[in-house]
Amino acid sequence: MPHRIAPTRAITEHPAAPLEAIYNAMRDALAVFDMTGRRVLANPALARLWGYADVSQMETEVRKFPDIFSLRSLDGRELPFDQWPVNRILRGESIDNEELWVLRRDTGREWIISFRGQPARDENGSQILAVIVGRDVTEQRRAEQALRASHDTFRHLVDASPFGVYAVDADFRLVQVSQGAQKVFENVRPLIGRDFAEVLRTIWPEPFATEAIARFRDTLATGKPYHAPASTVRRADTADIESYDWKIERVMLPDGRMGAVCHFYDLSERQRYEAALRDADRRKDEFIAMLGHELRNPLGPIRNAVQILNVVAAHEPSARQARQMIDRQSAHMARLIDDLLDVARITRGTLQIRKARCDLAAIVRNVAEDYRPQMESGGLRLNVEVPGQSVWVNGDATRLNQIIGNVLHNSMKFTDTGGYVSLRLLLKGDACEIQIRDSGIGMDAVTVQRMFQTFNQADRSLDRSRGGLGLGMALVKHLVELHGGAVQARSEGVGHGTEVVIRIPVELVDAPSSTAVASPQAVNRILRILVIEDNVDAAESLCILLNLKGHVTEKAGSGPTGIMAAQTFLPDVVLCDLGLPGLDGYAVARTLRADPNLKNAYLIALTGYGQEQDQRRTREAGFDLHLTKPVDHTALEMALAVRDAQQSAR
Numbered sequence: 001m002p003h004r005i006a007p008t009r010a011i012t013e014h015p016a017a018p019l020e021a022i023y024n025a026m027r028d029a030l031a032v033f034d035m036t037g038r039r040v041l042a043n044p045a046l047a048r049l050w051g052y053a054d055v056s057q058m059e060t061e062v063r064k065f066p067d068i069f070s071l072r073s074l075d076g077r078e079l080p081f082d083q084w085p086v087n088r089i090l091r092g093e094s095i096d097n098e099e100l101w102v103l104r105r106d107t108g109r110e111w112i113i114s115f116r117g118q119p120a121r122d123e124n125g126s127q128i129l130a131v132i133v134g135r136d137v138t139e140q141r142r143a144e145q146a147l148r149a150s151h152d153t154f155r156h157l158v159d160a161s162p163f164g165v166y167a168v169d170a171d172f173r174l175v176q177v178s179q180g181a182q183k184v185f186e187n188v189r190p191l192i193g194r195d196f197a198e199v200l201r202t203i204w205p206e207p208f209a210t211e212a213i214a215r216f217r218d219t220l221a222t223g224k225p226y227h228a229p230a231s232t233v234r235r236a237d238t239a240d241i242e243s244y245d246w247k248i249e250r251v252m253l254p255d256g257r258m259g260a261v262c263h264f265y266d267l268s269e270r271q272r273y274e275a276a277l278r279d280a281d282r283r284k285d286e287f288i289a290m291l292g293h294e295l296r297n298p299l300g301p302i303r304n305a306v307q308i309l310n311v312v313a314a315h316e317p318s319a320r321q322a323r324q325m326i327d328r329q330s331a332h333m334a335r336l337i338d339d340l341l342d343v344a345r346i347t348r349g350t351l352q353i354r355k356a357r358c359d360l361a362a363i364v365r366n367v368a369e370d371y372r373p374q375m376e377s378g379g380l381r382l383n384v385e386v387p388g389q390s391v392w393v394n395g396d397a398t399r400l401n402q403i404i405g406n407v408l409h410n411s412m413k414f415t416d417t418g419g420y421v422s423l424r425l426l427l428k429g430d431a432c433e434i435q436i437r438d439s440g441i442g443m444d445a446v447t448v449q450r451m452f453q454t455f456n457q458a459d460r461s462l463d464r465s466r467g468g469l470g471l472g473m474a475l476v477k478h479l480v481e482l483h484g485g486a487v488q489a490r491s492e493g494v495g496h497g498t499e500v501v502i503r504i505p506v507e508l509v510d511a512p513s514s515t516a517v518a519s520p521q522a523v524n525r526i527l528r529i530l531v532i533e534d535n536v537d538a539a540e541s542l543c544i545l546l547n548l549k550g551h552v553t554e555k556a557g558s559g560p561t562g563i564m565a566a567q568t569f570l571p572d573v574v575l576c577d578l579g580l581p582g583l584d585g586y587a588v589a590r591t592l593r594a595d596p597n598l599k600n601a602y603l604i605a606l607t608g609y610g611q612e613q614d615q616r617r618t619r620e621a622g623f624d625l626h627l628t629k630p631v632d633h634t635a636l637e638m639a640l641a642v643r644d645a646q647q648s649a650r
Helices: 018-025 042-049 062-068 084-089 136-162 196-203 208-222 268-311 319-349 360-376 399-414 445-450 471-483 536-548 561-570 585-594 611-623 633-648
Strands: 029-034 039-042 069-072 095-104 109-122 128-134 163-168 174-177 227-235 241-250 259-267 357-359 381-385 392-393 420-427 432-437 487-491 498-504 527-530 552-556 575-579 602-607 625-628
Touching: 029 084, 029 208, 039 602, 042 128, 062 069, 084 095, 084 128, 084 381, 095 432, 109 136, 136 196, 163 561, 174 561, 196 208, 208 227, 208 241, 241 268, 268 319, 319 471, 319 498, 319 625, 357 360, 357 399, 357 561, 357 575, 360 381, 360 392, 360 399, 392 399, 392 536, 399 432, 420 471, 471 498, 527 536, 527 561, 552 561, 561 585, 585 602, 585 611, 602 611, 602 633, 611 625, 625 633
Parallel strands: 381 420, 527 552, 527 575, 575 602, 602 625
Antiparallel strands: 029 039, 029 128, 069 095, 095 109, 109 128, 163 174, 163 259, 227 241, 241 259, 357 392, 420 432, 432 498, 487 498
16 A cells, blocks of 8 residues: 555645645655655656656656666766666655656656755654655746847857947946947956946047947936947047947846847047048048159150150251150150059149130041041041031030040041041030040950940050050049040941040030130240259250250259259249259248239249149149149240230229
C-alpha cells in the first residue's frame, strides 16, 4: 500500500475535494517513490509530461528508467544515473528547480524539465518516500534563449555600428554605455553609476557642459527630443577638438522608470578628412594657377619673337612658314592652359559668365575667320552660313567665342585633309542654334555619350596624333549650360563625321540705340613705355617689338629697380609683371599711384595669373588693365591706342 499523506484540516472539512482530486488537477507532474525505488503514486500530468496516454503505460521501477530516458545538464554533460534527481531524493537530498535535458530514447523527443523534490519522513524522522515534481520549461527556456540571442545580436549591432549610444536613468546616472560610446568616456572611471552631470563637466568645457546637462534634463522632464546636427567643441580633458551629431530621446528603462538615451555619430574624423580634402583642393588650385603662370611665361617671349620676325623678315617664304607654325603651336598651347584653368574653376564652382548685349552673328563670323587660315592650310574647306543681319543677344561674348572656337577646333582636329567643316547659325523662335558639322572620323555610340565628360579623349592611339587634354568639349557643355542652353553631339558612326548642335535660349534684345564708337586701331604718337619684367627674354623681346613699332622703351628686372626707373624715365605706359623679386607688382602699382609725377601713368599688369581673384587684386592695386601671358599683341596694341587717345584728348 502506498504511504498516504495525512490530509489537512481543510481537506477533511471538504470531503468533495479528496486528495486524489487535488493532485490529479495539478499542472505539474507529480511522482512518489518508495524507498525501494518503485513508483507508488503518479498524476495524469506525469503521463502528459513524458508523452504517454496514461500513467499505466509508464515504467514504475526507477532502476529501469535509463533504458527509457537519458539526462543531460544544460551545458550538454551526460548525467550519471546515480546523480539523477530521483536517486538523490531517495538518498535524502532536496532538489529545488534543477533544470535538465531529458531525452526519451524510443521517440527521440527532448525536454528541459525543472525538477523539485524532497524526502517524506515519518514521525520519527525516518525517510519513507521520495516526492518529485517536474515541469516542462522547454518553450520558456527557448524563448528566453531567443530573447537573449536577440539582445546579444542587437547589442552587437549597436556596438559594431558607427554610432555611440548611452542611457541616463531617472536619477541622472549613467546606466548603459555602448562599445561605440566608450571612446567619449575613456577618461572617466568608474563610469556606470556615475552622476551624469559630473561626467559631462569632466569631459566638456563650460558653457557647453551646462547647456548639455540642461538639454538632457529637459528631455527627461518633458519627453521632448533634442537634436544637435553638428556640435564642435574642444574637450576639457584632452584639449582635442571633436564634433558630433547627437540626439536625446526619452525612453522607458528596464526598471520601469523613464530615462534619457543619447545616440550620436562622431563627425570628428570626417571633418578632419574634409578639411584635408579642402586643403588638398586649395593646394591643387594654387598648383594649377602656378602651373598656368609658369607655362605662360616662356610663351610670352616666343610669341614676341614671332611678332619681331613678322616685322624684320616679313617676305622670306620659308621663314614666314616657320613663323606661322610657331604662332599656331604657341596659340594652341595657350588654349590648353586656358582650358586647364577653366576646368579648375568649374570644379570649384567659380567659373562665371558676364552677360551683355552682343551680336551673335558677328561672333560666329569672327570665330570662323579666325580658324579659316588654319583650316585651309590643313586642306579643309570651311563653309559658313550666318544671317546677313545682326543677331543681338544677351550673352557673354568672350565665352560664346570660346564655345564656338572649341567645337571648331575639335572638328578641325578630327577631320582629314580634303574634308570639310560647316558652321551655321539659325534663329528658331526665341533661341539660337549653332550647328557645326564635319566630315571627320566620326564616333561610335559610346564615344558620343562620353564626348562632353572631363578628360574624355576620342583619340586613344599610341601616337595620339589627334589627342588633347580632353577638356575642350567639357568646357563647351558647362559654358552652354551657364547660358541656360544645351549641347548635343550626333554621329552616324566611325567614318561618318560628327555634328554638334548648340542651343542657347537667350533672350533676344534690340540693337544698340546708338552706334558704338570704334576702338582705336593704331597708335598715332610715340609712347614712353617701361617694361618691368624679371624674365630677361620676355622683357628683351617685348622691348624690341615695341621699339620696332616706334616707341621708346626702358626695362627693369625687379620691383625696386622698376620704381626707380619710372621715377627717372617718367613713362606714359608701364607694363609690369606681378611676380617680381624685391617688391611684387601690386606694391609697385601702389607706389607709382602714390607718386604725383606717375599717378597718371597707364598701368598694365602682365602676368601668367589670370583668375578672377587675380584680376580683382590688380584693379585694387591701381592697374588700369590686366593682360594674361602670353600677351595677345592685338589686345596690347588696342590698349596702347586707348592710352594714345587719352593723351591726345588732354
